[in-house]
Amino acid sequence: MTDVLIKRLSIASLSLLLVVLIAVLCIVWTMPDSNQPDSDSEICLQNDNNNVECGKTIDLLHAMFEKEIESAYAGAEKQEKIQTEKYIKDALQHDVHLMSDYKNTLWSMKPSAKLVGVREQIKHVQGNDSIATVTCWRHDKDLYYTTGFQRYGIRYQNGRLIVPVSGTYYIYSFLGLTERRLTDEGIPVEPKNMREIKHALHKYNVLDTVDMEIASNLQSRKNASRGYFNYYTSQIATLAKLRAGDEISVMLSDETLLENTGNNYFGLHLI
Known part of the structure; x- marks a missing residue:
């Protein structure tokens, strides 16, 4: 009696596994094909919001290049202003008088x-x-x-x-x-x-x-x-x-x- 029960359970398990495999194959076959970006003309990059943005390679790289250049220039300009301000404060502490016209020109650092x-x-x-x-x-x-x-x-x-x-x-x-x-x-x-x-x-x-x-x-x-x-x-x-x-x-x-x-x-x- 026990052998018969085990045999029936085995057959039921195999039948259930077969049904699952058939269902998985059906799902895979019916899934729509995903559109992959063209590697020659498109690229995907992570933006500032941690989202992936896809588009034309030239446009995205150009935007990134210009943004990095502007950021680097802004950082350098900010650092120059900080150092100049510190210099002026140190100079004034040692009773060095700077003309106001000269002081104003220090902020104008244009290429x-x-x-x-x-x-x-x-x-x-x-x-x-x-x-x-x-x-x-x-x-x-x-x-x-x-x-x-x-x-x-x-x-x-x-x-x-x-x-x-x-x-x-x-x-x-x-x-x-x-x-x-x-x-x-x-x-x-x-x-x-x-x-x-x-x-x-x-x-x-x-x-x-x-x-x-x-x-x-x-x-x-x-x-x-x-x-x-x-x-x-x-x-x-x-x-x-x-x-x-x-x-x-x-x-x-x-x-x-x-x-x-x-x-x-x-x-x-x-x-």
Whole structure:
């Protein structure tokens, strides 16, 4: 009697297990397929609210990059203000009198830079067929003892000024250009290029991968009636809204005109 009861219980258990397995298989087969994000164009990141946010890779990374840059700049600016305030308090405790105008300028720490041209003559073999980036600038430590400067996060790389924070910037550039007219013996030099001279300011951002013209100046070539050289001057000044990471450069259609660059300058500052 006991063996029969055990056998019946075993059969009932196996039957119940079989029913459960069949139910699980039915649930799995009927589940809808979940949409997986495309790894080539989409990404999922955790936002400030600890929620996962999915979207286009470029857009999310761009937003995160700009947010981190702004946060780092704000933190640095806050630390600068704390240190400056401490310095003022310490100075006043030791009876050091600071002028109020000077004290007020300590709070204005906006990114700015002015590059000046190198004084040596630059011989450009190429560059008269298409517009090219002007790279003959003094920068960083080379600006010491000159009228140039780089302040509060502005970086220089390959002829470009890189802005650290988004905002509206005043951008300017001046070029003095020289073209040989006569040889030392007084023989006329045949011009190699009669195209118009274009001087421009360009903007580039690694997120856009597109080089964009901000402003430009176009002028015709001339032939002086006396002297050994033809001289040209070109100046550009404009306002532009820039993003953190934008790279600003000076472009010229004929680099052979950059024979004497000591008086050239190029800069920008946040307004």
